[in-house]
Amino acid sequence: MDIIISNKTSKPIYEQIIQQMKQLIMDGVLKPGEQILSMRALARELHVSVITVQKAYETLQKDGFIETISGKGSYVSDHNINFIQEEHLRKVEGHIEEAVMIAKQNGIEEEKLLKLVNLFYNND
Amino acid sequence: MTSDYTKTIELNGISKQYKKFKLKGCTFDVPKGRIVGFIGANGAGKTTIINAILGLIKVDSGELKIFGTDYKANQSYIRENTAVVFDEYLFPENMTPSEQDLMFSKIYKHWNSRYFNSTLQRFKIPTDQKTGQFSRGMKMILSIIIAIAQDPLLIVMDEPTTGLDIGNRSDAIDLFLEFIQDEAKTIFFSSHMINDLEQIADYIILINNGEIIFSEEKDRLLENYGILKCGKSEFENINPKDYVNYRNSSVNCDLLVSNKEKTKWQYPDFLLEDASLEDILLFYIKGEL
Numbered sequence: 208m209d210i211i212i213s214n215k216t217s218k219p220i221y222e223q224i225i226q227q228m229k230q231l232i233m234d235g236v237l238k239p240g241e242q243i244l245s246m247r248a249l250a251r252e253l254h255v256s257v258i259t260v261q262k263a264y265e266t267l268q269k270d271g272f273i274e275t276i277s278g279k280g281s282y283v284s285d286h287n288i289n290f291i292q293e294e295h296l297r298k299v300e301g302h303i304e305e306a307v308m309i310a311k312q313n314g315i316e317e318e319k320l321l322k323l324v325n326l327f328y329n330n331d
Numbered sequence: 332m333t334s335d336y337t338k339t340i341e342l343n344g345i346s347k348q349y350k351k352f353k354l355k356g357c358t359f360d361v362p363k364g365r366i367v368g369f370i371g372a373n374g375a376g377k378t379t380i381i382n383a384i385l386g387l388i389k390v391d392s393g394e395l396k397i398f399g400t401d402y403k404a405n406q407s408y409i410r411e412n413t414a415v416v417f418d419e420y421l422f423p424e425n426m427t428p429s430e431q432d433l434m435f436s437k438i439y440k441h442w443n444s445r446y447f448n449s450t451l452q453r454f455k456i457p458t459d460q461k462t463g464q465f466s467r468g469m470k471m472i473l474s475i476i477i478a479i480a481q482d483p484l485l486i487v488m489d490e491p492t493t494g495l496d497i498g499n500r501s502d503a504i505d506l507f508l509e510f511i512q513d514e515a516k517t518i519f520f521s522s523h524m525i526n527d528l529e530q531i532a533d534y535i536i537l538i539n540n541g542e543i544i545f546s547e548e549k550d551r552l553l554e555n556y557g558i559l560k561c562g563k564s565e566f567e568n569i570n571p572k573d574y575v576n577y578r579n580s581s582v583n584c585d586l587l588v589s590n591k592e593k594t595k596w597q598y599p600d601f602l603l604e605d606a607s608l609e610d611i612l613l614f615y616i617k618g619e620l
Contacts, residue, residue: 217605219554220550221550247512250511250531251508254530254531255531256366256530256550257364257511258365258550259550
């Protein structure tokens with residue numbers, strides 16, 4: 208498991224941890240049920256404060272990516288296949304929204320846009 | 332004694348009057364299981380507070396609790412479970428670490444000889460050399476190892492990173508983060524230098540002129556504070572309620588703001604930068620307000 212933290216961006220460190228852990232789970236590097244480093248252990252490895260990691264873990268838990276069993280540790284959620292799909296769907300929606308906006312602003316018709324989507328979808 | 336306290340250190344309205352200096356009703360908590368950084372300029376009152384926490388001075392008024400109790404009721408318990416690291420190496424220079432091991436095992440109730448020796452080995456500190464021959468950095472690392480080997484619940488440090496090079500500082504950070512793996516343990520350290528020790532602090536307490544300015548989660552500070560940059564003429568148009576402090580030069584003005592998002596929205600045409608802890612401290616020490 209690789210987590211790379213930058214102190215030179217304005218993105219808060221806990222957000223960097225959240226984003227990378229989500230990516231690791233979605234990419235299957237971290238498997239459902241797999242135990243991950245404890246909050247304090249990850250803070251030690253990254254040389255960051257415990258609260259920073261705690262905040263990241265709390266968000267990951269709230270979003271359904273991990274589960275924390277007190278006294279035992281934190282694990283990748285077993286039922287995260289759906290979450291992963293939903294997360295991906297949200298990503299897709301965001302990109303489509305952007306594409307539609309650009310199309311509308313530049314007079315590209317709906318039909319043409321749908322044709323393009325079809326073309327990309329069936330052309331791999 | 333029980334361990335069901337949640338605040339390792341509690342200060343409530345601590346005051347102390349000296350001839351030329353005064354602690355003004357200082358109030359803050361140090362939560363259990365956290366690393367708390369205590370920052371302020373030299374002479375702001377950091378050492379006075381630390382001495383009060385260690386029970387080395389009597390305060391004029393206010394309440395002080397350590398591990399949920401006080402020196403009056405449980406002095407020996409507090410002393411047995413608190414270790415101190417000062418900015419100077421205070422142990423006899425003619426002793427070797429091996430001799431220290433023997434001595435400390437007689438002095439300290441919970442002395443962990445195995446931890447002491449294995450950690451010295453890990454940091455390549457010779458056990459059979461007189462400690463007076465060690466470099467300053469090595470002496471500080473040794474002092475930190477001695478503190479942890481006492482197996483305390485609380486480590487209090489006064490300027491522990493003074494004179495450490497980057498390598499030593501990284502070693503110190505490793506030691507602190509290892510110590511804190513047990514969530515019953517707490518670290519409270521003061522610092523006038525803002526360096527990479529702050530990266531591991533959960534909370535930051537700022538003291539200025541004997542007064543606690545804030546006690547805040549570090550991440551929240553970094554997220555909320557910012558520096559607004561403007562010209563001299565533009566400064567007139569900014570509402571004094573919208574900034575915490577400001578610094579002037581002959582050609583521009585920097586304002587410290589404590590709500591970056593709001594500022595971004597209120598003054599969209601100005602340059603707004605993130606503020607580091609060092610920036611925040613500097614505004615309080617050198618600001619015009």
